[in-house]
Amino acid sequence: MTAGVEVGRFDPAHATEEDLRGYHEVMVARQEADRPDEPRLSYENVVGRLKNPFVGFGPVAHWVARSRGEVVGLAIVYFLEEESGHIGLTEVVVHPRVRRRGVGTAILKAVVPELRARGRSLVETWEITKGGEGERWAESLGFRTVHTVVLQALMIPEVDRNRWRVDVPAGYRLRRWVGAAPEDLVASFAAARNAMHDAPLGELGYQEPTWSVARVRAREEELRRNDIELRAVVAVHEGTGEVVGLTELEVHPHRPSRGYQRDTAVVPAHRGRGLGRCVKGHLTTWLLADRPGLDRIYTTTGAGNEHMIRVNHQLGYTTVRTMVAVNRDLAELEADLGSLSGDAVGRAPKG
Ligand SMILES: CC(C)(COP(=O)(O)OP(=O)(O)OC[C@H]1O[C@@H](n2cnc3c(N)ncnc32)[C@H](O)[C@@H]1OP(=O)(O)O)[C@@H](O)C(=O)NCCC(=O)NCCS
Structure with a gap:
């Protein structure tokens, strides 16, 4: 050259x-x-x-x-x-x-x-x-x-933690895990993840994965191999025993003071009942109890995704930057x- x-x-x-x-x-x-x-x-x-x-x-x-x-x-x-x-x-x-x-x-x-x-x-x-x-x-x-x-960030030291204490709506219970989804929930967890297909992606070439149990397990395994901590909190519908809402977060080994918020989704029939805020709030409280040194959590959301942005603001996230693809x-x-x-x-x- x-x-x-x-x-x-x-x-x-x-x-x-x-x-x-x-x-x-x-x-x-x-x-x-x-x-x-x-x-x-x-x-x-x-x-x-x-x-x-x-x-x-x-x-x-x-x-x-x-x-x-x-x-x-x-x-x-x-x-x-x-x-x-x-x-x-x-x-x-x-x-x-x-x-x-x-x-x-x-x-x-x-x-x-x-x-x-x-x-x-x-x-x-x-x-x-x-x-x-x-x-x-x-x-x-x-x-x-x-x-x-x-890009939204939750600056942990600056946020009132009461924002994360969200009551579980009647008719649901929460389950949570680190690493691998329990056998009794993995099928409905995989199915519920497909609610991510409703997240607005503009005209990106990227397509959300179509989730199956095998794909969930492959992702868990890849994260484990890379020493990445994966935490999930899900909302289970009492009537059916199925996962209907979920949120996930990763902590990477070389940035232990940071959390990367991943997918949050609620299946359509259960939207509008506060489940998204509930699972995210619980995940944050649980994470901080185990990792008191955590300094901030990052999440990215489509600029037109008003519901997710509002939920994040309610939990104390602030918008730090707008980015284009x-x-x-x-x-x-x-x-x-x-x-x-x-x-x-x-x-x-x-x-
Ligand atoms: C984007 C980036 C990689 C460009 O690197 P660069 O070496 O300055 O780019 P080039 O010199 O090859 O730019 C080629 C042309 O792009 C356009 N361009 C680049 N920067 C520009 C600017 N700041 N304003 C207007 N035009 C610009 C110009 O037409 C330029 O040609 P010119 O200098 O003859 O007018 C650099 O700005 C950067 O690292 N940005 C941060 C990372 C990032 O946003 N990356 C996104 C792309 S993946």
């Missing part, structure tokens, strides 16, 4: 400490520029994520861009599976110090052949800060905005990138 910027595959398992330090620096500089609301990532946080990628999104591959040997940009690509097996979930990050010199575009160009080789037809990116540089970059490359989400057909992107000159890389910044 021209003007001293080289893009290549990156294998975290065999990376040098110098590369990992450079990678961390890019991530921290990006936080400061694009996500100033986030607490600064430590070196261990970043290396931990590299070694423990998100579970449930398929295999992951990495690229880095180097200038004079130093890491200045990176890409993380998850090759989604099953219903979403046509998607390369792609995130490109460039150190703010070298933006507008074609580095981001050069990284994307390097990623594209692998997307093609793995049979992808759609490039999709989630969680781009709305109004930021990433959004303008994506637009300039012909990506289309297909969904808007809000974009996508583009791979063949179209490839054609456009092919016509861009590689000489742009390393040029003086514009704008």
Whole structure:
């Protein structure tokens, strides 16, 4: 590549400490520029994520861009599976110090052949800060905005815990577990999870999984292998003994002070009775009893999902950022990138 910027595959398992330090620096500089609301990532946080990628999104591959040997940009690509097996979930990050010199575009160009080789037809990116540089970059490359989400955070030390004490509505009881769903509930738990199909996803290429017992068990196993704690609280309908509402949360080994709220769903016939707030409130109280050091919980919700956003506010969550998801057909992107000159890389910044 021209003007001293080289893009290549990156294998975290065999990376040098110098590369990992450079990678961390890019991530921290990006936080400061694009996500100033986030607490600064430590070196261990970043290396931990590299070694423990998100579970449930398929295999992951990495690229880095180097200038004079130093890491200045990176890409993380998850090759989604099953219903979403046509998607390369792609995130490109460039150190703010070298933006507008074609580095981001050069990284994307390097990623594209692998997307093609793995049979992808759609490039999709989630969680781009709305109004930021990433959004303008994506637009300039012909990506289309297909969904808007809000990131909400529960800042534990600042929240009145009484907000989580929600009575269980008459006719229901709660059950909870860490790791694996009990045998007597797993079938109705899997079925109830399919209520997630009602969550608005805009025009994302990503499709919610169709849940079965086998898929629930496979996910539990993958989380266990990656040392991720999975907690669930469910509402069981007394009349039928079936799970009709659920919520899940993950705690990752390299970020033990953080919780990642996952799916919350109530099956249609049982909506409007406060079950969503009830299961989430109980999960939070239970989690904090076991993990008093927990500092914050993050959750993302479709910007149009008023009910979920309201429930989160009632529990004390605040909205910290709005983010967009974009996508583009791979063949179209490839054609456009092919016509861009590689000489742009390393040029003086514009704008
Ligand atoms: C998005 C990002 C990777 C772009 O990296 P970059 O190296 O600056 O991108 P390039 O230099 O290849 O930009 C190519 C074109 O995108 C457009 N563009 C990029 N940043 C822009 C900005 N801030 N404002 C307007 N247009 C912009 C321009 O058309 C630019 O060409 P030009 O400089 O000739 O006008 C970088 O801003 C970043 O790391 N953002 C945070 C992470 C993120 O949001 N990633 C989302 C994409 S996955």
